[in-house]
Amino acid sequence: MSLRDRLAGAVEASEETSAQSMVSRAGMDAIKRNLHHLLIEEMGNEIGATADETQARQAIERKLQELIGKESTPLSAADRREISVDVLDNILGYGPLQSLLDDPEVTEIMVNNPTTVYVERRGRIHLTDRRFIDEGHLLRIIDKIVAQVGRRIDEASPMVDARLPDGSRVNAVIHPLAINGPLLTIRKFSREPYTMRDLISFGTLDERVGLFIQACVRGKQNILISGGTGTGKTTLLNVVSSFVPADERIVTIEDAAELRLSQSHVLRLESRPPNIEGKGQVTIRDLVRNSLRMRPDRIVVGEVRGAEALDMLQAMNTGHEGSLSTIHANSPRDSLSRLETMVLMTGYDLPVRAIREQIASSLNLVIQLARLRDGSRRVVQVTEISGMESDTVVMQDIFYFDYSMGVNERGESLGRLKSTGLRPKFMEHLGDLGIHLPAEVFAYEPPARR
Secondary structure, eight states, rough: OOOOHHHHHHHHHHHHHHHHSSSSSHHHHHHHHHHHHHHHHHHHHTTTSSSOOHHHHHHHHHHHHHHTTTTSSSOOOHHHHHHHHHHHHHHHOOOGGHHHHTTTTTEEEEEEEEEEEEEETTTEEOOOOOOOOSSHHHHHHHHHHHHHTTTSSSSSSSEEEEEEETTTTEEEETTTTOOOOOOOOOEOOOOSSHHHHHHHTTTTTTTHHHHHHHHHHHHTTTEEEEETTTSSHHHHHHHHTTTSOOTOOOOEESOOOOOOOOOOOEEEOOBBBOOTTTTOOOOOOHHHHHHTTTSEEEEEEOOOOSSSSHHHHHHTTOTTOOOEEEEEOOOOHHHHHHHHHHHHHHHHOOOOHHHHHHHHHOOOOOEEEETTTSEEEEEEEEEEEEEEEEEEEEEEEEEEEOOOOOOOOOOOOOOOOOOOOOOOTTTTHHOOOOOOOGGGGGGGOOOOOO
């Protein structure tokens, strides 16, 4: 490159830097807002009128470039690119959140206010540089998400659960409940549903436990997946559900439809909140009761959290074997205590022993998940429910997570799942169905010595 060319390049860079410095952040936000309104004004019904997304995007991009060209404020090439991307995201996507939704490493998005957006990557929370223009901008994005699934959010209903088209879970809270501005939390789902092979590669469980769970699902054992918030219960439920044979009729029941089953014979039900007059509510319990009239082979409840627990247990015990659900609890024993409490929420004055007998005869297996200090999500217990002794539900661990193996220099857990050496009592039943597991799956492994 000649000296003349280098000087010319330096002048252009200087001019670009100068132009960039002339536009403040507030000025950029104002330009984006004005261009957004102009674009909607001039294109009107053309936006979203074309079924082909590519054609619609190209038409909007052409019009946007035309409007940017008429902008009197001096803009650098970088400014133009930023404005173009942000305005397109606001019209066709979810504004400042779109790039985060497109990022496969981001598993959760947390909007605390218009200028504070956090994300979770690999179990760790990070502050991002993403921001909304103002509170109204954030509210418009929330309205856009909520309207897509037929929900509403306003002062009369200031809290809502919704979902994105890909199944990602959305929770929004606005004024008067949210004091410092609208709050938005999105728990992302992967574009491609995870498989058991993925969970094994992540270290969530190992191949032996994967084989065991697959055999239990095929053998129609009733399974409860337990864990705290963000431990991966729904992800594991999705994977476990994939083992249900394709010739069975499956009914899924959820607050916000998140499960993505690959089988063809799946009936999806979603609860409905009350309307502005407090009427029209359809609860999970209503859906569980109705599902019994739909001739299901399996019932999959996204999460049991209330009086529907009794109906679910009765379904599991009266011809709907192989049903699946999740529950918030810190241990398998705690999950059964929570189920007892939920059954009592029905309002029936049932003896505790009767409730425990119902639980013991309905459930076969509890899979406990936990999020470790290094951010990883792991299966930490696989526990069989084997009956009753006196007033106590008898449980025995089949696999357990060996915490005594410690951590490495990066703070990552070295622990792994080990077998207790015990074989579940229902293995004979699985054998009668032609489902056999190699003996080494249950080979005893002692805890690590420290």
